[in-house]
Amino acid sequence: MKALIASVVLGLHPYNTAYNKQIFSLREGIELNSVKVGLLGFGTVGQGIATILSRNGDEITRRTGHRVTVSSASVRNTAKAVAAASDAGVNITITDDSASIVNDPEIDIVCEVMGGEQPALDLCLAAMANGKHVVTANKALVAVHGNTLFEAAQKHGVMFGFEPAVAGGIPIIKAVREGLAANAIQSLAGIINGTGNFILTAMTDQGRDFADVLDEAQALGYAEADPSFDVDGIDAAHKLTILASIAFGMPLKFDELMIEGIRDIQQEDVVHAKALGYAVKHLGIARRRETDQGAAVELRVHPTLIPQRQLLANVHGVMNAVLVEGDAVGQTLYYGPGAGSEPTGSAAVADITDIVRAMGADVSHQVPPLAFQADALQDLPVLSANDIESGYYLRITAEDKPGVMADIAGIFARHNISLEAILQKEPDPDNAADKSSATLLPIVLLSHRVQEGVMQAAIAEVEALASVPNSVILLRVETL
Amino acid sequence: MKALIASVVLGLHPYNTAYNKQIFSLREGIELNSVKVGLLGFGTVGQGIATILSRNGDEITRRTGHRVTVSSASVRNTAKAVAAASDAGVNITITDDSASIVNDPEIDIVCEVMGGEQPALDLCLAAMANGKHVVTANKALVAVHGNTLFEAAQKHGVMFGFEPAVAGGIPIIKAVREGLAANAIQSLAGIINGTGNFILTAMTDQGRDFADVLDEAQALGYAEADPSFDVDGIDAAHKLTILASIAFGMPLKFDELMIEGIRDIQQEDVVHAKALGYAVKHLGIARRRETDQGAAVELRVHPTLIPQRQLLANVHGVMNAVLVEGDAVGQTLYYGPGAGSEPTGSAAVADITDIVRAMGADVSHQVPPLAFQADALQDLPVLSANDIESGYYLRITAEDKPGVMADIAGIFARHNISLEAILQKEPDPDNAADKSSATLLPIVLLSHRVQEGVMQAAIAEVEALASVPNSVILLRVETL
Numbered sequence: 001m002k003a004l005i006a007s008v009v010l011g012l013h014p015y016n017t018a019y020n021k022q023i024f025s026l027r028e029g030i031e032l033n034s035v036k037v038g039l040l041g042f043g044t045v046g047q048g049i050a051t052i053l054s055r056n057g058d059e060i061t062r063r064t065g066h067r068v069t070v071s072s073a074s075v076r077n078t079a080k081a082v083a084a085a086s087d088a089g090v091n092i093t094i095t096d097d098s099a100s101i102v103n104d105p106e107i108d109i110v111c112e113v114m115g116g117e118q119p120a121l122d123l124c125l126a127a128m129a130n131g132k133h134v135v136t137a138n139k140a141l142v143a144v145h146g147n148t149l150f151e152a153a154q155k156h157g158v159m160f161g162f163e164p165a166v167a168g169g170i171p172i173i174k175a176v177r178e179g180l181a182a183n184a185i186q187s188l189a190g191i192i193n194g195t196g197n198f199i200l201t202a203m204t205d206q207g208r209d210f211a212d213v214l215d216e217a218q219a220l221g222y223a224e225a226d227p228s229f230d231v232d233g234i235d236a237a238h239k240l241t242i243l244a245s246i247a248f249g250m251p252l253k254f255d256e257l258m259i260e261g262i263r264d265i266q267q268e269d270v271v272h273a274k275a276l277g278y279a280v281k282h283l284g285i286a287r288r289r290e291t292d293q294g295a296a297v298e299l300r301v302h303p304t305l306i307p308q309r310q311l312l313a314n315v316h317g318v319m320n321a322v323l324v325e326g327d328a329v330g331q332t333l334y335y336g337p338g339a340g341s342e343p344t345g346s347a348a349v350a351d352i353t354d355i356v357r358a359m360g361a362d363v364s365h366q367v368p369p370l371a372f373q374a375d376a377l378q379d380l381p382v383l384s385a386n387d388i389e390s391g392y393y394l395r396i397t398a399e400d401k402p403g404v405m406a407d408i409a410g411i412f413a414r415h416n417i418s419l420e421a422i423l424q425k426e427p428d429p430d431n432a433a434d435k436s437s438a439t440l441l442p443i444v445l446l447s448h449r450v451q452e453g454v455m456q457a458a459i460a461e462v463e464a465l466a467s468v469p470n471s472v473i474l475l476r477v478e479t480l
Numbered sequence: 481m482k483a484l485i486a487s488v489v490l491g492l493h494p495y496n497t498a499y500n501k502q503i504f505s506l507r508e509g510i511e512l513n514s515v516k517v518g519l520l521g522f523g524t525v526g527q528g529i530a531t532i533l534s535r536n537g538d539e540i541t542r543r544t545g546h547r548v549t550v551s552s553a554s555v556r557n558t559a560k561a562v563a564a565a566s567d568a569g570v571n572i573t574i575t576d577d578s579a580s581i582v583n584d585p586e587i588d589i590v591c592e593v594m595g596g597e598q599p600a601l602d603l604c605l606a607a608m609a610n611g612k613h614v615v616t617a618n619k620a621l622v623a624v625h626g627n628t629l630f631e632a633a634q635k636h637g638v639m640f641g642f643e644p645a646v647a648g649g650i651p652i653i654k655a656v657r658e659g660l661a662a663n664a665i666q667s668l669a670g671i672i673n674g675t676g677n678f679i680l681t682a683m684t685d686q687g688r689d690f691a692d693v694l695d696e697a698q699a700l701g702y703a704e705a706d707p708s709f710d711v712d713g714i715d716a717a718h719k720l721t722i723l724a725s726i727a728f729g730m731p732l733k734f735d736e737l738m739i740e741g742i743r744d745i746q747q748e749d750v751v752h753a754k755a756l757g758y759a760v761k762h763l764g765i766a767r768r769r770e771t772d773q774g775a776a777v778e779l780r781v782h783p784t785l786i787p788q789r790q791l792l793a794n795v796h797g798v799m800n801a802v803l804v805e806g807d808a809v810g811q812t813l814y815y816g817p818g819a820g821s822e823p824t825g826s827a828a829v830a831d832i833t834d835i836v837r838a839m840g841a842d843v844s845h846q847v848p849p850l851a852f853q854a855d856a857l858q859d860l861p862v863l864s865a866n867d868i869e870s871g872y873y874l875r876i877t878a879e880d881k882p883g884v885m886a887d888i889a890g891i892f893a894r895h896n897i898s899l900e901a902i903l904q905k906e907p908d909p910d911n912a913a914d915k916s917s918a919t920l921l922p923i924v925l926l927s928h929r930v931q932e933g934v935m936q937a938a939i940a941e942v943e944a945l946a947s948v949p950n951s952v953i954l955l956r957v958e959t960l
Contacts, residue, residue: 052662063853169808171660174655181540181829182828321813328536328829335814343809360845365837
């Protein structure tokens with residue numbers, strides 16, 4: 001942090017009634033603290049950060065009292081990055097030597113926006129070892145290597161921000177970590193993958209199939225050529241891992257999440273859900289549970305039926321939203337763009353302004369990265385898939401014969417599973433074929449909350465019935 | 481801030497993989513920083529604060545490293561407060577001497593939850609003069625006397641928090657001030673009065689009239705015996721004044737707001753709005769505008785038609801929500817309970833934890849109360865009602881005679897107001913009365929965006945038509 005020849009000029013006494021409209025201006029010759037940011041990567045998010053700090057530089061100086069600028073960025077393809085910087089109208093040094101960023105004594109804050117686990121991890125650790133504060137937009141990095149990074153940040157007395165890693169431009173990390181600090185967080189449930197929500201929204205509104213909408217999402221650039229991170233739930237699981245840790249004050253446990261994607265969602269189930277008053281959304285859910293063995297957490301990512309009137313059910317397209325329930329505040333929800341150059345850049349620059357404000361203050365004055373003091377984290381166990389509790393939507397394809405429904409209902413009764421709704425399509429009496437044997441009809445059931453292991457045992461018995469030739473379709477239901 | 485005989489016990493090395501489930505416990509004999517809170521008032525919100533700090537005390541110590549407790553509260557009726565404290569299970573000193581709170585050398589933070597402008601203002605100023613940090617849930621106090629309070633806080637080097645004054649438990653002040661710090665905020669629009677939203681929700685969903693629902697709101701305790709603060713928009717205007725200041729970095733200008741309540745909303749207009757795809761919501765709107773005379777702001781509170789698919793249109797009952805648009809992030813929305821003991825208490829305790837973390841650090845490390853450095857506020861002029869721009873919903877009651885529609889359309893055309901939709905109920909041909917003279921029919925119009933002064937001039941001409949006997953009903957339309 002060095003002095004620059006620019007400054008805030010004090011126009012009039014603060015909070016005076018007669019303000020000067022020109023109260024704020026920059027001029028040469030007066031000292032202003034200058035903070036330099038180095039970028040690792042200069043793709044979509046890196047360009048967003050540079051553009052925001054350039055366009056809103058004066059506004060940010062009005063907020064923080066400091067002048068924050070991007071000095072340089074490291075990339076693999078320098079020619080492309082030079083062209084992008086020129087297009088964006090930002091004047092920064094482009095290099096292909098990432099070590100020069102993390103070792104540059106002029107740089108105060110390193111922003112990692114290159115993605116991937118390596119070399120991102122080593123570069124962040126090197127930057128921290130050099131006394132630089134680090135901000136990252138890399139959810140995989142934080143979810144998988146966060147415990148290592150938090151330890152390194154603490155060891156070197158630097159700050160580590162990762163607001164842009166979760167839900168793009170929504171300041172959800174700050175909301176949970178600081179805004180809801182009064183609360184014991186009970187649960188959170190979020191639409192935290194925009195691509196998945198785009199696909200489910202189109203399947204719901206337009207009656208289209210998964211594969212068809214995925215093609216469109218790829219054509220629009222929402223989904224990668226290999227869409228598995230998005231549609232198989234890995235990306236949402238990375239973000240949920242991070243959210244759960246700051247909500248409950250527990251270490252990151254990405255490996256222990258229950259993860260299901262949306263690849264197998266069928267149009268037929270979207271239609272049945274709608275008829276029952278539900279929308280199908282791909283949610284990341286974290287919930288604190290008191291068990292016989294003590295406090296534990298459910299951490300799960302899967303397609304979920306939620307009531308249509310719930311605000312989350314009305315989050316459409318690529319938008320993200322997170323519902324957070326605290327014991328004092330009740331339910332709060334945070335909505336916004338989950339990705340994109342400037343939205344994600346907005347989150348990164350918010351972390352940068354927090355760091356700029358706190359630079360030089362004792363570490364005791366900082367908000368700890370996982371919301372709780374490092375020595376006060378709790379190792380809450382993650383419940384296995386069999387131990388979660390949920391409501392269930394089941395679609396059973398059964399032969400239309402007398403006694404089938406009684407057999408099925410008997411199985412659920414023996415497992416003490418109570419049913420909330422049953423949708424059974426009556427066979428068409430005018431259709432002669434329906435009167436012959438082997439007509440298959442769908443039976444749709446909604447259950448009350450039950451332990452997943454109990455439900456799976458019941459389903460195994462249903463699938464063993466001779467009159468049920470196909471696998472049972474299972475989706476979880478949350479009333480939130 | 482004094483040492484207490486209780487402490488965080490460090491169980492294992494932070495971020496170690498093998499955590500101890502009992503890592504955190506309190507025991508005697510080791511030092512822990514203790515922070516004492518004094519309450520001015522012990523009503524709904526005060527009790528919420530005391531309950532939260534008691535129930536979640538350990539959780540808050542895990543977050544901040546400090547033990548935060550309420551030591552005392554001042555009230556008018558001590559017997560009632562002693563009973564309430566006993567009911568809540570909180571052990572605090574109750575006094576009828578508010579001076580003893582603001583002068584108590586043991587108290588670090590004073591929480592003003594008594595309401596009203598005086599003596600709240602003098603007590604807050606006295607607390608600040610005594611070097612105490614202040615948190616208030618009092619929107620009228622901040623909206624009307626905030627400039628004085630900010631100046632006093634700066635003068636005495638203390639912090640001043642007012643998160644609980646706006647939108648109850650939603651951490652909206654923090655989101656706008658810190659979470660969106662990267663942005664030049666363009667606009668915000670919020671449902672920031674729960675009582676009003678309860679009434680409009682019931683009018684929409686149940687087809688009931690204003691007066692009928694107001695009676696119910698009063699019976700439920702949502703509305704005061706004198707409901708004017710809520711239904712005439714004063715309460716929402718207080719909150720909008722505060723939000724606008726932190727969004728745009730401008731001084732508080734409560735006196736310059738345009739304010740309309742919901743008292744005159746008729747069931748007929750709610751029905752027409754629905755038919756056109758809109759919901760009627762009471763919004764506080766702040767928007768930055770570039771005018772020929774430079775930057776200015778619209779600050780207005782009024783009933784507003786918004787598209788039904790908008791998330792804000794799906795905020796029901798007493799819940800609050802604020803939509804914020806920034807130049808980098810785009811649209812974000814924040815939703816939650818706008819009032820209540822623990823929700824508002826949650827916001828107060830969040831401010832308290834922020835203060836606890838920052839206590840002892842230089843003021844340069846703190847977030848300035850109005851989001852911008854005190855010497856960098858901008859005196860943005862507030863546009864007069866005639867100068868705002870909006871879409872409009874008009875209901876004109878006109879005689880069903882040839883040429884009336886042409887007269888009306890001609891007036892709007894002459895004022896260069898383009899119409900987006902016209903709903904005209906056709907007279908019933910089977911009804912002989914309709915064929916005679918003087919049948920009055922409603923004509924509903926939606927206009928594109930136009931300056932309010934232009935629209936008002938056109939309406940004056942419409943109302944001067946002989947075929948238009950009644951006043952024109954006007955509501956503003958925002959597509960957000």
